[in-house]
Amino acid sequence: MEPLNVSRENFPMSEAKADGMIPLVCEADNYEFFYDEDVVYVERDGLKLHLQIIGPINDEEGRTLVVYIPGSAFHKQNVKERVPQISYLANKGFVVALLEYRGSEVAPFPSQTLDAKAGIRFMKRNAEKYRIDPEKIVVMGDSSGGHTAMMAGFTCGIAELEEADDEFTSEVRGVVDLYGPTNFATMNDEPSSQDHRTPDSPEGMEIGGRNVLEHPELVKPATIATYVSEERKIPPILMFHGTNDELVPFGQGCELCNALTAAGKDVTFYQVMGAHHGGREFWTTKVLDIVEQFIRRVVV
Numbered sequence: 001m002e003p004l005n006v007s008r009e010n011f012p013m014s015e016a017k018a019d020g021m022i023p024l025v026c027e028a029d030n031y032e033f034f035y036d037e038d039v040v041y042v043e044r045d046g047l048k049l050h051l052q053i054i055g056p057i058n059d060e061e062g063r064t065l066v067v068y069i070p071g072s073a074f075h076k077q078n079v080k081e082r083v084p085q086i087s088y089l090a091n092k093g094f095v096v097a098l099l100e101y102r103g104s105e106v107a108p109f110p111s112q113t114l115d116a117k118a119g120i121r122f123m124k125r126n127a128e129k130y131r132i133d134p135e136k137i138v139v140m141g142d143s144s145g146g147h148t149a150m151m152a153g154f155t156c157g158i159a160e161l162e163e164a165d166d167e168f169t170s171e172v173r174g175v176v177d178l179y180g181p182t183n184f185a186t187m188n189d190e191p192s193s194q195d196h197r198t199p200d201s202p203e204g205m206e207i208g209g210r211n212v213l214e215h216p217e218l219v220k221p222a223t224i225a226t227y228v229s230e231e232r233k234i235p236p237i238l239m240f241h242g243t244n245d246e247l248v249p250f251g252q253g254c255e256l257c258n259a260l261t262a263a264g265k266d267v268t269f270y271q272v273m274g275a276h277h278g279g280r281e282f283w284t285t286k287v288l289d290i291v292e293q294f295i296r297r298v299v300v
Helices: 079-090 111-125 144-154 184-189 202-206 216-222 251-262 285-298
Strands: 033-044 047-056 063-069 095-099 132-142 174-178 237-242 267-272
Touching (some): 047 111, 063 079, 063 111, 063 144, 063 285, 079 095, 079 285, 111 132, 111 144, 132 144, 132 285, 184 216, 184 251, 237 251, 237 285, 251 267, 267 285
Parallel strands (some): 063 132, 132 174, 237 267
Antiparallel strands (some): 047 095
């Protein structure tokens, strides 16, 4: 039989039969995805930084974008490790861009914040290609990526934490934080399985390989609440933190939530009962449904 020269939609149904076969009618009620792997969004001193971009395949325009920043104790990330989990949000109709930042061993704070903002601006610049609405962007991260997401979301327009761009800002509509550190100076005020004060600790490395308690002038600019005040406009934030977090103490979330509440900001904070650092609880349907609902609320 010669090949048929017909469109996919007009290809005829087969009439072949098999004993015992079971007819099954399936509606396409979820999405096929595209995956743009290792998209270079910026180059710093010869180092190329990448995005992993995932989204639904269809003709819909103006989708919401979630820029997701995986944690890594501020060191080089294994960004692709989170691709399976974050694909849940792509299946809800969002485009997701997983962002790689420079590790602290290469470039300390505020490099990670500047990288995140560069990624946000890159996606705005390529909004047509990825069919996103550049005004509907939420930044999300876990652990050190949560810190970076909060820094990026809360500091739009602060000169020392911005790079010149006449066309696009780093502004986002919302922030989602999963168990991110918020104040390096108070991380040892609660029990932890790690010392957060020494020069070689994740927090010490993030401020340039220095003792955290001996350098408050370096810690303050990296403290999230530094950028929280009644007068300053910041986007809504959704926070999750496990009560049994052995690396980033639960009190870190409480400290920031209290500062945000006192300043009259839009904050929702979930105490995830019994959860450890990076536990499976944070990728449950219950949590991800809350994340989806938050995203849809803040981009309206």
